[in-house]
Amino acid sequence: MGLKRKILELHKKREEVLKGGGDKAIEKQAAMGKMTARERIISLCDPDSFHEYDLFVEHEAKDFDMDKKVLHGDGVIIGTGTIYGAPVCLFAQDFTVAGGSLGMMHARKITKIMDHALKMKVPLIGINDSGGARIQEGVNSLAGYGEIFFRNTLSSGVIPQISVILGPCAGGAVYSPALTDFVFVVDKISKMFITGPEVIRTVLGEEISMEDLGGARVHSEITGNAHFFAKSEADCFDQIKKLISFIPWNNMKKATRFEPREPKPEYKISDIVPGDPRQPYDVRDVIKAIADDSDFFEIQELWASNMVIGFGRMNGETIGFVANQPLVLAGVLDVDSSDKAARFIRFCNAFNIPIITLVDLPGYLPGIDQEHAGVIRHGAKVLYAYSEATVAKMTVILRKAYGGGYIAMSSRHLRADFVFAWPTAEIAVMGPEGAANIIFRREIMESKDPDKTRKQKVKEYKEKFANPYVAAARGYVDSVIEPEETRKLLLHAIEVSGNKSVFLPNKKHGIPPF
Amino acid sequence: MKSTDCEGKKIRCRSLCIDGTKYRTTLHKKYQKRGPWSKHEKNKVYSFIPGTILKVFVKEGQCVRKGDNLLILEAMKMQNLIKSPVEGIVKSLNVQGGTKVPKGKLMVELGFGQSANTS
Numbered sequence: 001m002g003l004k005r006k007i008l009e010l011h012k013k014r015e016e017v018l019k020g021g022g023d024k025a026i027e028k029q030a031a032m033g034k035m036t037a038r039e040r041i042i043s044l045c046d047p048d049s050f051h052e053y054d055l056f057v058e059h060e061a062k063d064f065d066m067d068k069k070v071l072h073g074d075g076v077i078i079g080t081g082t083i084y085g086a087p088v089c090l091f092a093q094d095f096t097v098a099g100g101s102l103g104m105m106h107a108r109k110i111t112k113i114m115d116h117a118l119k120m121k122v123p124l125i126g127i128n129d130s131g132g133a134r135i136q137e138g139v140n141s142l143a144g145y146g147e148i149f150f151r152n153t154l155s156s157g158v159i160p161q162i163s164v165i166l167g168p169c170a171g172g173a174v175y176s177p178a179l180t181d182f183v184f185v186v187d188k189i190s191k192m193f194i195t196g197p198e199v200i201r202t203v204l205g206e207e208i209s210m211e212d213l214g215g216a217r218v219h220s221e222i223t224g225n226a227h228f229f230a231k232s233e234a235d236c237f238d239q240i241k242k243l244i245s246f247i248p249w250n251n252m253k254k255a256t257r258f259e260p261r262e263p264k265p266e267y268k269i270s271d272i273v274p275g276d277p278r279q280p281y282d283v284r285d286v287i288k289a290i291a292d293d294s295d296f297f298e299i300q301e302l303w304a305s306n307m308v309i310g311f312g313r314m315n316g317e318t319i320g321f322v323a324n325q326p327l328v329l330a331g332v333l334d335v336d337s338s339d340k341a342a343r344f345i346r347f348c349n350a351f352n353i354p355i356i357t358l359v360d361l362p363g364y365l366p367g368i369d370q371e372h373a374g375v376i377r378h379g380a381k382v383l384y385a386y387s388e389a390t391v392a393k394m395t396v397i398l399r400k401a402y403g404g405g406y407i408a409m410s411s412r413h414l415r416a417d418f419v420f421a422w423p424t425a426e427i428a429v430m431g432p433e434g435a436a437n438i439i440f441r442r443e444i445m446e447s448k449d450p451d452k453t454r455k456q457k458v459k460e461y462k463e464k465f466a467n468p469y470v471a472a473a474r475g476y477v478d479s480v481i482e483p484e485e486t487r488k489l490l491l492h493a494i495e496v497s498g499n500k501s502v503f504l505p506n507k508k509h510g511i512p513p514f
Numbered sequence: 515m516k517s518t519d520c521e522g523k524k525i526r527c528r529s530l531c532i533d534g535t536k537y538r539t540t541l542h543k544k545y546q547k548r549g550p551w552s553k554h555e556k557n558k559v560y561s562f563i564p565g566t567i568l569k570v571f572v573k574e575g576q577c578v579r580k581g582d583n584l585l586i587l588e589a590m591k592m593q594n595l596i597k598s599p600v601e602g603i604v605k606s607l608n609v610q611g612g613t614k615v616p617k618g619k620l621m622v623e624l625g626f627g628q629s630a631n632t633s
């Protein structure tokens with residue numbers, strides 16, 4: 001056989017495998033409004049940058065007539081490519097091949113590319129579209145999942161890991177995305193759950209659709225399992241590319257620097273925040289008034305929206321923004337918002353991204369449900385995350401910073417590097433109403449007109465303590481600044497923090513209140 | 515502030531009281547949906563897990579001692595023997611053999627304190 005014929009043979013073999021599950025299965029995939037695995041990878045990577053490996057991998061299963069079945073590529077595509085020039089490792093489950101079910105070789109392909117990503121220190125992107133374990137392969141399939149989870153954990157904090165849910169992702173399979181840093185979901189396409197509607201119906205007799213049980217909206221609004229919600233796959237890929245532009249390749253690098261840009265003039269920082277601390281506003285407008293090009297890439301926008309987290313840039317450098325949102329639940333800390341902020345802070349710290357915290361909160365959300373849901377343990381996560389973070393930490397207190405909320409939100413006491421406060425800041429042990437009621441209880445009770453006395457005492461307390469100067473007098477606040485000066489001072493703070501180095505006590509690892 | 519959210523819907527502000535101060539703000543879905551709290555009543559036996567009632571050992575009006583078998587609730591392939599948490603009389607029995615129960619269903623309600631006389 002000559003060289004030409006051998007090359008022809010290779011072409012033929014490739015062509016055969018690239019058909020995936022065949023025309024019928026591909027038609028079915030399209031009918032569900034889904035792209036094929038290869039189309040997805042091609043849309044995500046820079047043109048012509050993707051290279052596939054393990055194309056000719058075959059399964060070894062023999063039981064249940066599996067030896068008679070050919071599953072091209074064993075239902076998963078792996079390879080390397082670039083996104084905006086950044087190298088990435090990818091895998092995409094191919095639903096057209098045996099429903100993307102995970103068998104031993106399927107898992108081996110995934111773990112191969114995961115090992116590669118960790119070794120080469122580049123981000124890993126996994127596209128999930130699978131019916132679950134390949135039942136015919138029994139415990140080998142379970143072993144495969146375990147090997148994947150183990151690698152997700154080892155890679156955590158070393159390389160960014162991104163999961164994209166573009167189909168079903170059920171049972172044990174959901175734990176790989178759960179272990180990764182960012183989960184992307186698409187409306188009406190993504191479905192994630194541990195036990196499906198079928199089991200729920202037989203056990204509980206309750207009818208629920210996949211969408212209502214674990215659809216994209218559920219995970220974006222209720223559970224917080226998803227970080228990015230997209231209306232279509234194309235929209236989802238744009239979001240992934242944008243995320244990749246903000247994060248570094250690994251924990252030894254800084255994110256790629258962009259051309260510095262001024263914020264857009266329509267975001268006037270002095271006009272956003274009302275002077276009355278009881279009035280709401282959208283804190284994202286403040287971020288946009290500070291960030292380069294007013295570009296703010298929000299994470300978990302729909303979940304625990306009383307806390308705002310996301311990426312922006314300052315002088316071209318990626319910054320993690322954490323901010324209380326007075327527009328929702330008055331910006332309180334609660335179980336979900338603490339969880340949300342803490343995990344993001346830890347991501348930023350692991351990947352050398354400075355953190356800017358904007359503070360305006362009345363404290364913790366009161367309620368039996370909150371206490372019983374463990375707000376103590378969850379709230380502690382925020383303290384832990386800020387305290388252990390050694391990246392540059394800049395804090396701006398816009399208005400209220402009361403009690404435990406003041407301490408938690410990147411205060412000086414948790415080693416914020418720079419703490420700025422606007423003249424509207426109220427840094428106090430609690431809100432004036434609550435404080436006056438306690439301190440002057442007797443005087444209020446014994447007075448002829450308790451309401452009038454209470455009002456008087458609240459006013460007194462406000463004048464004396466509801467300001468930034470008491471904290472500034474102790475050096476807890478470094479500088480009381482005009483809103484207009486905020487960006488300038490933050491840029492300077494970032495500039496002088498470039499060589500920050502802090503050494504924490506040597507330990508195997510801490511024990512955060514998970 | 516803007517009066518519409520990211521999806522263009524109108525924002526309706528409400529009041530939220532924290533430490534005596536009323537703040538104008540919005541309340542998200544999850545907060546609005548939270549259920550009321552109720553005190554745990556010892557004489558009411560609820561299903562702690564969804565499952566199927568395999569067997570019922572008691573009848574309405576029957577007296578039981580603390581620790582007597584009430585019923586078997588099978589769930590996740592495990593047969594859970596449910597015992598009486600108090601001494602009393604079976605006031606109402608809301609399940610029978612074969613009944614499928616969701617989590618938190620009131621299965622048996624016991625009346626206090628009459629068993630010693632009637633048994």
